[in-house]
Amino acid sequence: MNSTVSEELSAERSPPMLEVRHLNVWYGVTEVLRDVSFTVPENKIVSLLGGNGSGKTTVLNTLSGMLTPRAGNIIFQGSEIAGRASDKMVKSGIVQVPQGREVFSDMTVRENLELGAATRRGMAAIRNDIDEMYVLFPRLKEKQAMRAGSLSGGEQQQVALGRALMAKPKLLLMDEPSVGLSPLIVQAVVETIRQLHASGLTILIVEQNVGVAAAVAEDAYVLKDGAIAYSGSAPGLINDPEVLASYLGG
Ligand SMILES: Nc1ncnc2c1ncn2[C@@H]1O[C@H](COP(=O)(O)OP(=O)(O)OP(=O)(O)O)[C@@H](O)[C@H]1O
Numbered sequence: 284m285n286s287t288v289s290e291e292l293s294a295e296r297s298p299p300m301l302e303v304r305h306l307n308v309w310y311g312v313t314e315v316l317r318d319v320s321f322t323v324p325e326n327k328i329v330s331l332l333g334g335n336g337s338g339k340t341t342v343l344n345t346l347s348g349m350l351t352p353r354a355g356n357i358i359f360q361g362s363e364i365a366g367r368a369s370d371k372m373v374k375s376g377i378v379q380v381p382q383g384r385e386v387f388s389d390m391t392v393r394e395n396l397e398l399g400a401a402t403r404r405g406m407a408a409i410r411n412d413i414d415e416m417y418v419l420f421p422r423l424k425e426k427q428a429m430r431a432g433s434l435s436g437g438e439q440q441q442v443a444l445g446r447a448l449m450a451k452p453k454l455l456l457m458d459e460p461s462v463g464l465s466p467l468i469v470q471a472v473v474e475t476i477r478q479l480h481a482s483g484l485t486i487l488i489v490e491q492n493v494g495v496a497a498a499v500a501e502d503a504y505v506l507k508d509g510a511i512a513y514s515g516s517a518p519g520l521i522n523d524p525e526v527l528a529s530y531l532g533g
């Protein structure tokens with residue numbers, strides 16, 4: 284057996300990095316996620332699509348420990364983690380880039396990056412990682428002493444992403460990184476995601492932009508009214524008018 288085939292077989296046998304099974308999440312008396320199941324294999328990019336209010340952010344908030352599921356399993360690297368607090372999730376390696384690229388507007392770019400390392404120890408390593416962020420995002424180096432709130436939308440997306448990366452994620456959760464950005468900046472975001480993937484990061488990306496999902500992800504899941512309505516290949520979605528029209532507003 285040649286090595287490629289045996290590597291492929293062993294990759295298939297190894298359990299996924301993340302396995303979500305029959306997840307149910309409620310806000311008060313409203314059921315928001317119904318029986319949601321999906322997997323994220325190690326070193327892959329998986330996209331979660333769906334229209335406004337379909338439950339995408341709720342999935343990410345549950346994975347990052349901000350919401351507690353009423354039922355279901357979240358198995359991360361072989362351990363059940365459903366219901367763990369968010370600081371524990373970060374320590375386990377699950378880190379979220381929030382929707383709307385929330386940055387701490389009144390703090391500097393550098394302070395925002397430092398905050399991302401709040402759960403870590405070792406100042407030298409942290410300083411070193413900030414320098415790495417400046418290699419990945421040269422604009423942030425130029426603007427490191429500026430208020431994060433004064434940056435452009437694309438630059439704030441870099442701050443939000445850089446802050447998440449400073450926590451040393453194994454699984455990065457990205458919530459609509461492309462929304463509200465110009466096509467050129469969206470292309471830069473796509474390139475960054477590809478670079479992070481090439482460096483070994485596993486990513487779950489929430490998008491409404493099917494083009495972005497198809498450009499970066501291998502697998503896609505589509506949410507409708509809090510339930511998985513479709514799963515398949517992410518690049519394949521672009522050529523699936525039925526799925527586009529039924530679940531993603533064309
Ligand atoms: N804090 C909350 N309390 C009550 N209901 C909420 C809360 N947050 C969200 N919801 C509801 O839960 C559902 C799913 O919301 P969610 O934010 O997960 O959707 P989404 O797919 O991320 O939408 P969008 O694309 O607009 O970001 C919606 O019906 C929303 O109104």
Ligand SMILES: [Mg+2]
Nearest residue numbers: 339340341382
């Ligand atoms: Mg959302």
